[in-house]
Amino acid sequence: MxxxxxxxxxxxxxxxxxxxxxxxxxxxxxxxxxxxxxxxxxxxxxxxxxxxxxxxxxxxxxxxxxxxxxxxxxxxxxxxxxxxxxxxxxxxxxxxxxxxxxxxxxxxxxxxxxxxxxxxxxxxxxxxxxxxxxxxxxxxxxxxxxxxxxxxxxxxxxxxxxxxxxxEKYLVDDRDLPFDKPSDLPDVFTSYRKSVEPLRDAPRKELKPPKSLPPLPEFIPSQPAPFSIPENDYNALEAAVLKPIKDNPPITNPASYPTNVESAHPFSGGSSEAHKRIQHLLATASMTHYKDTRNGLLGLDFSTKLSAWLALGCITARQIHWRLIDFEDGRSDQYKGVEGYGKGENKGTAAVRFELLWRDYMRLCTRKFSHRLFRLEGFRNDTSHHWRTPDGHGPTKAWNNGNGNGNLDHEDLSATIGRFQRGETGISLIDASQRELYLTGYTSNRARQNVASFLAKHLNINWIIGAEWYEYCLVDYDVSSNWGNWQYVAGVGNDPRGEARVFNPVKQSSDYDPKGEYCVAWVEELRGMVDSKSNGHGNKPKENGEGEGILEVYQPWLVKEDRREGLGLNGRVGVEHPLKKIDFRLGRGKGGGGGGGGRYGGSSRGWSGNGWRGRGGGRGGRGGNRERGGRSDRRGDMNGPGLPE
Missing domain, CATH: 3.40.50.620 (HUPs)
Incomplete structure (x- = not known):
């Protein structure tokens, strides 16, 4: 034999x-x-x-x-x-x-x-x-x-x-790229995109799934000592993987899971669940409306949430593309009557392809720049920036920015980073995102952009710490998207604007969370600041007597001391000692931080795959009274910090 x-x-x-x-x-x-x-x-x-x-x-x-x-x-x-x-x-x-x-x-x-x-x-x-x-x-x-x-x-x-x-899990197959050498990849995404458009015509056909496969060998080698794998017991397998991680969490005293809030990413892994998700997005017209909803903060369907499956190769970008084709060309009766069905590519489905291409681009940047993906100086090889970092590359004490707008001189850097991780910065959008991320493994692309900018641009902390934190937390982590997008936001990657792109998280809250619903959903101690509703956290801010109650939701340190006890805010470190005070007024701003669009990835390492890109956003005046938000041109959801999503 x-x-x-x-x-x-x-x-x-x-x-x-x-x-x-x-x-x-x-x-x-x-x-x-x-x-x-x-x-x-x-x-x-x-x-x-x-x-x-x-x-x-x-x-x-x-x-x-x-x-x-x-x-x-x-x-x-x-x-x-x-x-x-x-x-x-x-x-x-x-x-x-x-x-x-x-x-x-x-x-x-x-x-x-x-x-x-x-x-x-x-x-x-x-x-x-x-x-x-x-x-x-x-x-x-x-x-x-x-x-x-x-x-x-x-x-x-x-x-x-x-x-x-x-x-072959990408939108544009490597055999169809318009260049042969990694060094020929454009350093700006737009140039790359134009070289492969129209995107609807770019993907190759899917490979047919096998009807059957050859059998396993009669002899299967065992797991080498000292390990033992419970291959036939899923619960035991999961427990073994999770035990050391859960026994040694990275932070102490994290926020508890808030009441009356559901995870925006309650999904299970695997190809079968991924394809169910694609069908749901098409059947509910979420793909059709994607471009209009992609900057959402709360809910299941404002973004595709496909990034985690894409990152592990449970599905491919071209599988998504061809399901979109079936929808656009009216080839699948299950979607009859759904808005956009059979009417060709629409702005939503086009935006999904756009984001899938961003995932491709981040991967190709990794191919081009290799180990520079993980270097502090980034793709730009920028050694001019002096980051605050705990590894000896910068000062170990917190600083004050010299204009009375900082409040960090009482804390050392490790404590500052700990507060950043726990969501105790005093900036509610940042805190809500960090708590959501730690508790669920997910946070939206819009929130990821602001968190990355806050750490790197407002706190001047080593961006690698943020990238590593997202690597730990994100369910949709993708190496290229996460690290490439953190570089992008930090100003050392392939963002043409570099240091000039700064997100003002208070203005961003006003733009994308105008009622403070996201902030109070995840920062539960803020709920006393809004009129309660049946869902437990309401959406109408109580006025502070000056007509700007919503700004107190965004930055609770604005609440005067004589009102804090009644609102349940006494003793909150983010209220009493915010890491950053951002001067912003509704309708006008004063100095400090630019607002503006951008692209920062993750859906979708999330930045598993969706990046962020855009024009817009001014740097503000020099002590003047303007805060230019600019035009947000953020497109993204295919993963990724993350940034994926």
Whole structure:
């Protein structure tokens, strides 16, 4: 009897069966009489450097051979509980999908190359099995490229055929790019966009999903010690992944989950859930209205929320595109009667494609700039900025900006960062977003822009700390979108305006949360400042006697001390010692901060994928009385800090 010839397929961020180039090729080869392999072993390995795997230790009292999966500057876990859970769900959904095709999924944990080496060794010891090849999709990113090189080296040293694939999960396929070298990518998104338009004609056809796949080999190598994987028990798998993260949270005394508020991202991982979401967005005309609603702050359908699935490759951009085509061309009867159905591309569906292209662009920037994605000086190689940072690259004490507009001199930097994380800055839009992010793993694109600008431009704190915080928190984290968009906002990335783009979070609150509903939803202690309604937090600010009660909602430090006790604000650090006081008046502004549009990604690392872009926004006068908000030209939702969303 001839030995089984096994193909090992290492999955990373390609967690789907449909529109998957490797599964498509495997299916085609399986139909040939002369097949290069008889069995296929799909395998997902939790990467020890990106996801903490000590929860898989067979003996909980033993020590993991791998360093903890923590970020370089801040020491946060690199994957927080919301994304860890979403990854587990996505893996399990893929496992079920593969089983329905006659295959399955082996789940392991560790270093990819070391785990593969052990797998090849175990197969070598079997007389009736041999590995015919190792396949993997390529991914952009310094760590991802290193993983691929190490896997290639292990395969070649073992005499096993190795092949890396370009994953076809993007809107514009790499084969259709109008340039050959990464260095030829324009540094400005608009130039790139114009080179590939019209976007509706750009995507290639989807790859047909396999009807069936070759079986798993009779022998499946076990997980190397000292770990043990509960492959057949989802609850045990999730618990093992979440345990070390939950046992050691990054902040103390976080805000509790507020009453009467629902997460804007209550979704589960996996391809099946992603396709349900696409159908929902089309059936409710949310895609049709996307351009008008994309700057929302509360609710499920103001943005697509597709970024988390896109980031893990549970769905592809071209799958979204072709579902839009079905809707626009009237090819799917399930959407009959829905606004926009059968009437061609509309401004909403065009805006969705626009955002998908931003995800493509952020990935290509990673290819072009490589390790500069993670450098403090950014794509611009800007070494002129003196960031406040805890790692020795800047002063360790908080500062006052010299014009009486700051109130940081009583705190050191670590305490300031802690307040930023907990949502205790005293700027309600920032605090609401930070609490929502920590408690749910999601916050809107508009909020992400303001948070990033506040940290980097208003507090002058090392933007990498913000990028690492989003890496921990975001369910829709995508390496290219997150880090590229944090650079963009910080002024060291590929934003043509650089330092000139500054968001005024008070003006932004006035523009996008005019009744303060988002602020009081997530900063629960502010609810005494609005007239109560049946939903528990109302939307009509109580006047302060000066006609500007809504500004007190946006910056509660404005509430005079004799009124704070009655409003339940006494003892609140953000009220008594705000990190920043922003001078802004309804209808006119005084100096300080520009307002304005922009693009900052995440939907959609969220900035998993949606970036931010735009004109608009002035820098304000020099002590004058103007605050120019400018024209917001923000477009975005496909992920991503995040910024994805």
């Amino acid at each position: 001839s030995p089984q010839r096994v193909l090992v397929y290492l999955l990373r961020r390609d967690l789907r069966v449909a529109d998957n180039p490797i599964f498509h090729e495997i299916s085609k080869l399986a139909e040939q009489s002369e097949r290069p392999f008889t069995h296929v072993l799909p395998m997902y390995i939790f990467p020890a450097h990106q996801i903490e795997i000590s929860g898989f230790l067979s003996d909980p009292s033993s020590k993991s051979p791998y360093p903890e999966a923590r970020s370089e500057v801040s020491g946060f876990w690199r994957c927080g509980p919301h994304r860890a859970k979403f990854i587990c769900e996505s893996i399990w959904d893929l496992k079920r999908d593969l089983e329905s095709k006659g295959s399955g999924l082996a789940i392991r944990a560790g270093n990819l190359a070391k785990t593969l080496k052990d797998v090849l060794k175990q197969f070598e010891e079997q007389k009736d099995s041999e590995v015919a090849g190792v396949w993997i999709t390529d991914e952009e990113g310094v760590e991802e490229k290193r993983e691929l090189r190490e896997v290639r080296n292990v395969s070649e040293k073992a005499g096993v055929d190795f092949r890396s694939w370009v994953d």
